Amino acid sequence: MKQMYYIEKKEGDKFALVGCSEWSEANSVISFDELGFCQDDGFYHCFAYATKVTEIGCFGDKNWKFEPQLVKFKLAKKDYQKEDKQKNKVDVKQSRLERWLCDLFNGLEEGVIYKGFINLKDDPYCDLFITKIDPKGQPIPEPLLKQMLSMSVDIEPVETPEHIKPEDIKAPNGKGSWGKGGYGGKPGQTEIEKLTDRMSFICSQVNAMNEGIPVENLAQLADVLSGAENKKAIREVLDLCIALMS
Secondary structure: OOOEEEEOOOOOOOOEEEEEOOHHHOEEEEEEEEEEEEEOOOEEEEEEEEEEEOOEEEOOEOOOOOOOEEEEEEEEOOOEEEEOOOOOEEEEOOOHHHHHHHHHHHOOOOOOOEEEEEEEEOOHHHHHHHHOEOOOOOEOOHHHHHHHHHOOEEEEEOOOOOOOOHHHOOOOOOOOOHHHOOOOOOOOOOHHHHHHHHHHHHHHHHHHHOOOOOOOOHHHHHHHHHHOOOHHHHHHHHHHHHHHHO
């Protein structure tokens, strides 16, 4: 299963959502003409005009391919807790990849738009890039470190951004926003209306891959999942539910 997933932008939104089921298992590359970021206590929030994202899928659409567009994603600055679908607290550890990218962004300037690419792969190199120490405990020579980094990241400022405005770059507010992993809904919606919209979206994605009776509610969704032989599909459905409803 592809760890990177894509969720289409909602009405009134400018950015689609890109996420990762497990950053510790990520193995992707994102290329972008423009990328800006901001941060709050728990996350770096990134906004990009991405030209390519590899190893990414859109649930329910096997023929989907990523096209250049505006996307947003977040990176944990530390270990944190989130709620699962049973409203239980789940501990989430910051991955090596997130730790390195947070260190990378810490060396960049907020408010500046950048272009380039980032290798979104969680591996031992992430630790080496931060510590600058090789596995034997010796400092990595600067020329070698630069060469290693050049294969994983290339970022430089953009003088005149065309896609991303300063007002686009802001951390989300409140539970249920995309910054918490979910969807904040349309302006003016009640929480029930937001949940109804999310459930309708999930059902539409399940129906796109299910040839049986159309799924219209949570009970029918549970029946479909309980009888499904494809455990990978079940995992994808649960990942999507958590992403949209947590």
